[in-house]
Amino acid sequence: MSDSANENCLFCNIVAGNIPSTKVYEDDETYAFMDIAPASEGHVVVVPKTHTKDVLEADPAVYAATAKAAQTVAKRAVEVLNADGVNVLNNCGSTAWQTVFHLHFHVIPRYTDKSKDSLTLPWIPKPGDLDAIKAVGEKLAF
Structure with missing residues (x-):
């Protein structure tokens, strides 16, 4: 395992080949593999080869x-699997459902045919309080 890996990290061990995976894509900096608990047909996890905890700690590069x-x-999922759409999801922190603390994106192809797609929307958008939205937006503004 490289110096930039964490021996206790599931994804570092997958990248290192210590845990088997079905590789989909690899370049010098990243590794993508099939999720073993897929939300849809073609669900892939994309990770950096360098261990980094999450979005907040990631080097911008x-x-x-x-x-x-x-x-x-x-793009490959849409082209090859004929997916009708795709979700690219990142969870940052346990409250945001992150369970493996190594930066990663879930690439989840979406299908009209629900026999290929079990992902459901946990958030149902509804109008919010515009004054409260504005106040929070002002706090976030740079």
Whole structure:
């Protein structure tokens, strides 16, 4: 395992070949493999080869390389699997459902045919309080 890997990290061990995976894509900086608990047919996990905990701690170049690889995999899913759409998801922190603390994107092809797609939307958008939205937006503004 390289110096930039974490021996206790599931994804570092997958990248190192210590845990088997079905590789979909690889370049110098990233590795993409089939998720073993897929939300849809063709669900892929894209990770940087360098261990980094999450979006907040990622070096911008590592983040960019991982996002680019996720885009490459998403395009491939639409082209080869005839997916009707694709979700590219990242979870940052346990409250946001992150369970493996190594930066990763889930590339989840979406299908009209629900026999290929079990992902459901956990968030149902509804109008919010515009004054409260504005106040929070002002706090976030640079």
